[in-house]
Amino acid sequence: MNRQNKIIHKITVLLFSTVLISLWFVFLLIFFWAICFHWYCFGMLLLLAVVALLPFKIRKQLYIKPRLILLGIMIFLSVSLFEIAVNELNNRIAQLAAKPRNQDSLADFFLRDKIGIYGLNVIIGAVAYPLYPEAARETLFMIFKKPNGIRIFESDFALGSVKIRKVLESFRENLETHPGDKAEFKKQVFWPLSDYAFGNEESRYALALNPVDVSILAIKRNSRWDMEVHLQVRCAYPRNSYVTLMTKPELKMEEGLFWILQQAGWLHPYLAEYHFHLKE
Structure with a gap:
């Protein structure tokens, strides 16, 4: 050699x-x-x-x-053993979810419980990243505290959502008869919890955006409309929300467990903004 x-x-x-x-x-x-x-x-x-x-x-x-x-x-x-492992995870989540969740009961969640829940949040974010990059990124960013509480992403991924496209199409139709050179539009969009399930065509957008405030500023230039679209979503866990992440085998997640970590200062809620530009 x-x-x-x-x-x-x-x-x-x-x-x-x-x-x-x-x-x-x-x-x-x-x-x-x-x-x-x-x-x-x-x-x-x-x-x-x-x-x-x-x-x-x-x-x-x-x-x-x-x-x-x-x-x-x-x-x-x-x-x-995949199904057995998922059932064991469901049982553990159910055990922790059975504990009361309020400011007075935070002490009922021991350090071992909090470490387990914290690790679950990290693993969910890491495992979900290949399929749900936006939701996974939002989840993982909650580990780090943002001084101003706002994170801005330049991304038009939401255009893949039927719900978001319908909002934009409706606004475009109104622009056709709009008399001025400037128009603004705001709307809040929701997804049902059933859209969170793996395989649903809206799951990527529901997990990352639900609910989302859509703001559109349109300016007319040379007879054509330029639209600046901002999507704002609050990245925070609710105190009570059981969601189904998989159906076969069934995997359910109580988001309120992560709410406990928010109250304990282990996770940090913030506002995520997605900005993108459209031209007519």
């Missing part, structure tokens, strides 16, 4: 080791969270991953096969 190949080999091994150690650390943290949250079925699966990814003698060929076998067992059990 020449010098160049040796350098490439060392870099490859270093990158592989770094990725493996990072994954091991992440799985280890999630494992401790699962045990803290009493989600033992999930914790057992994570323990297999922690052992398989253990950063011990990474370069030894002898240990590769046992690692792959453990990961294979974990994947098999994950598929086989």
Whole structure:
């Protein structure tokens, strides 16, 4: 092996080791969270991953096969026990949701409960990101306190929503007969909780925007309307709101559990604004 190949080999091994150690650390943290949250079925699966990814003698060929076998067992059990794990999560959420939720009962949620709920919020945000990036981002940003309480995103993702498009189309129709060169419009849009369910065509927008205040400023330039659209949504958890996130198997979430963390100062509500520009 020449010098160049040796350098490439060392870099490859270093990158592989770094990725493996990072994954091991992440799985280890999630494992401790699962045990803290009493989600033992999930914790057992994570323990297999922690052992398989253990950063011990990474370069030894002898240990590769046992690692792959453990990961294979974990994947098999994950598929086989998926419904059982979801039911266990539902039961744990129901246990915590059965506790009274008001300012006087915050002490009923122990530190272990709060850590478990906090971790659940982070995991929901991370897992949801590939499918629901806006809602996931809003969720994860609640971890960090914003001094002015406002976060602005330049994004027109809401144009994918049938409800938002109907609002814009209605406003455009009114512009056709509008006498002046400037027009303003405001409307609040709601989604039913049933739209939150995975697979619903409006779920991405309901999870991120419900409810949302739509503000439109239209200015006429050279006989054409330019529209500045602002969507404002309050990113905060209600005290009581049971929502269905999955139907098969059914997974229900009591958002009021995260309300407890808001009151305790662990999560920080804010206003999210989505800005985009449209031309006629």
